[in-house]
Amino acid sequence: MSDSVLRAIFRGKVYEFDEEKMKVKDLLKRLNLSPESTLVVRGDEVLTEDELLRRGDEVRIIIAISGG
Amino acid sequence: MGYKCKLCPSKAVIYMRQHRLALCKDCYVQWFVKQTQRSISELKMLRKGERVLVAVSGGKDSLSLWHVLCGLGYDAEGLYIDLGIDSIGYSEKSKMYAMQLADRLMRPLNIVSVSGSVGKAIPQLVRRSDRSPCSLCGLVKRYIMNRFAVEGGFDVLATGHNLDDEVSTLLSNVLHWQVGYLARQSPVLMERDGFVRRIKPLYRFTEKETALYALLNGIAYIEDECPYSVEATTIFLKGILNQIEERMPGTKLQFYNNFLVHARGLFEREQAPKVQLKPCSICSMPTAEDVCAFCRAVEKVGGVFSGLNVMRYNPTCHAEHEAASQGK
Numbered sequence: 001m002s003d004s005v006l007r008a009i010f011r012g013k014v015y016e017f018d019e020e021k022m023k024v025k026d027l028l029k030r031l032n033l034s035p036e037s038t039l040v041v042r043g044d045e046v047l048t049e050d051e052l053l054r055r056g057d058e059v060r061i062i063i064a065i066s067g068g
Numbered sequence: 069m070g071y072k073c074k075l076c077p078s079k080a081v082i083y084m085r086q087h088r089l090a091l092c093k094d095c096y097v098q099w100f101v102k103q104t105q106r107s108i109s110e111l112k113m114l115r116k117g118e119r120v121l122v123a124v125s126g127g128k129d130s131l132s133l134w135h136v137l138c139g140l141g142y143d144a145e146g147l148y149i150d151l152g153i154d155s156i157g158y159s160e161k162s163k164m165y166a167m168q169l170a171d172r173l174m175r176p177l178n179i180v181s182v183s184g185s186v187g188k189a190i191p192q193l194v195r196r197s198d199r200s201p202c203s204l205c206g207l208v209k210r211y212i213m214n215r216f217a218v219e220g221g222f223d224v225l226a227t228g229h230n231l232d233d234e235v236s237t238l239l240s241n242v243l244h245w246q247v248g249y250l251a252r253q254s255p256v257l258m259e260r261d262g263f264v265r266r267i268k269p270l271y272r273f274t275e276k277e278t279a280l281y282a283l284l285n286g287i288a289y290i291e292d293e294c295p296y297s298v299e300a301t302t303i304f305l306k307g308i309l310n311q312i313e314e315r316m317p318g319t320k321l322q323f324y325n326n327f328l329v330h331a332r333g334l335f336e337r338e339q340a341p342k343v344q345l346k347p348c349s350i351c352s353m354p355t356a357e358d359v360c361a362f363c364r365a366v367e368k369v370g371g372v373f374s375g376l377n378v379m380r381y382n383p384t385c386h387a388e389h390e391a392a393s394q395g396k
Contacts, residue, residue, distance in 0.1 A: 036310035037232075039279055046081040046280065048090065051070040064279035065232070065306050066127060067202070067297035 003056030010061040018055075025049040027059070037065040082280055085317035093284055100281045104136050104269050111256045113267040118223040120144045121264075123213050124169070124177070126162025128282040128289045129228030131169050133270055135287055137226065138173045144226070146170055146177040149212050151205065152189025155295040162290045169287060170383050177381040178220070180212050184377025186366050194296065196369035201296035204365060211362035215353060216376055217264040229255075229268040232275045235320045236305040238327055251339035254332060261345065262354035272321065275306075 005016040008027060015031065022030075024040050024047050039062040040047045053059065071080035071090035078092035091099055108114050122137060124130040124146045137144040148166040153159045163179065170177035183189040190208065194201045217225045234253070241249045255271040257263070270278055282289055297303065312319050347353070348360035351373060355361070366373055 034307070034310040034314060036274065036313050037276055037306070039276060039283060041283070046093070046283065048071045048080050048083050050083075062279060062283070062291070064128070064275040065303060065310075066129075066275065066293060067300035067303040067306075 006053055006055050007058040008061055009058070011063070021052055021054045023049070024051045024053060024059075027053060028061075031061070033061065033063075038063055081284070082277070084274075084277070086313075086321050096280065097284055100273070100277070101136055101139060103272060105140055107255065107269050107272055108140075108267075111267075113256050113265075113269055114142060114224050114226070116141060117143070119221065120224045120226050121147050121178075121213075121217045121220065121222040122226045123147050123149070123209075123228070124166045125149075125228070126165040126290045127228070128287070129230050129233075129270060129275070129278045131165065131228075131287050131289050132278045132281045132285075133226060133228040134169060134173065134175070135285060136281070137269070138175060145175055145222075147213060147216055148177055148179045149209055150179055150181045150183075151209075152181070152183045153191060153295060155191075156292055158290070158292060158295060161292070165289050167381055170381055174383050176383070178216065179379045179381055180216060181377045181379070182208060182212070185212070185375065186371040186373050188369065188371045190296075193366075193369050193371060197365065199365065202300050202302070205296065207361055207365055211353070211360075212376065214263055214266075216378070218262065219376070222264055223259075224265045224267055226267050226269060228270055228278070230270050230273050230275050230278050231320055231324060232306050232309065233302075234268070234271050235309055235324050236302050238324060239305050239309065240301065247335050248339055250332065251335035254328065260354075262347075271324075274320070 005018060006022060008015045008017070008031065010031060017027070017030070025035055027040070028035050028038060035049050041060045041062065042057055047059070071083045072078070073080045073092035073095050074090050075095045076092060078094070080090035081093050082096055083090040114120055120137065120142055122130065122134040122144050124134055126148070134144060134146055146166060148163055150163060151159050166177055186193070190205055193208070194204055197204050199207070213225055238253060241253060255268045257266040259265040309320055343356050345354040345356060348355045348363055349358050350363040351360060353360055353362070363373065
């Protein structure tokens with residue numbers, strides 16, 4: 001896997017970003033997601049909004065919102 | 069970078085702005101369990117020794133609730149309602165997650181089939197009904213949950229409603245001034261003739277917080293949205309409320325808590341004299357009308373209620389059965 005991009009996996013789709021580093025909250029903003037309804041996980045580590053992500057990182061975004 | 073836990077030197081996994089509280093993995097799980105017990109005790113939801121039925125959908129909230137109640141030492145059985153939603157394998161997948169947790173907790177899971185009980189699954193009922201899918205499904209589920217709890221001799225029915233569920237419902241009820249619904253919206257509805265006590269012990273947690281509890285405890289749950297609720301108004305309202313919360317942290321909790329403290333009682337007193345319950349002329353369950361809403365809805369779509377179709381999944385027997393099969 002290339003470490004030239006930052007990868008975010010969200011609802012089965014992979015989103016790639018070129019930035020060298022980016023805060024979790026900025027990543028969520030780029031994907032138009034609310035920090036109030038999402039969890040961001042890197043490996044087995046759950047990240048808070050202020051955590052810094054770097055190129056080569058791969059994170060999974062879990063949407064907590066549900067309807068019905 | 070990132071927050072430190074307020075209670076120990078570890079790295080935080082969540083910062084809850086409404087509480088100004090950052091917690092690490094272990095402290096968060098302990099806090100979640102303590103807060104659940106606090107809600108139960110403060111609102112006198114449940115006493116040790118009472119039999120509680122936990123309605124589990126296979127989602128994060130209800131499975132977390134079952135897990136935390138068992139951890140607190142409550143006598144909790146599960147109830148899974150098989151809605152028969154085939155699209156994306158929704159019902160099968162969600163049932164599997166409920167059974168997985170039953171295995172882990174070693175607690176019985178009661179499975180009620182909608183199609184086995186009324187002759188048609190939810191998709192068939194929805195096609196013939198003029199109600200919205202969520203409204204019809206909610207009506208069917210509430211009826212089955214209460215009826216099963218009454219027939220099974222349970223003292224309490226617990227559901228996994230979280231703060232976001234409660235606040236979005238409250239906003240919807242206020243926007244339409246649904247005074248009857250506002251009178252009954254509460255984390256505890258005490259038992260009365262034909263109705264068991266209904267409790268929502270997770271009502272103070274946001275959806276993100278219940279999802280985190282499930283994740284940290286390795287509780288697998290269905291992440292797919294119900295195919296019928298993707299466009300649901302609830303999701304739209306939750307999005308709006310989260311935008312407000314981002315700008316004004318604590319608004320959701322305050323909105324709901326202040327409703328409970330200052331407003332709900334007024335609606336309840338205003339509505340109480342208007343509601344006189346009597347047995348439904350078809351199924352005998354309590355209703356304010358001659359025929360209850362469930363029987364009316366089932367009749368309208370050509371279904372016939374033939375009693376609850378129940379399968380009891382007992383993890384102990386299942387484990388023994390599995391062991392016997394493997395031994396062959």
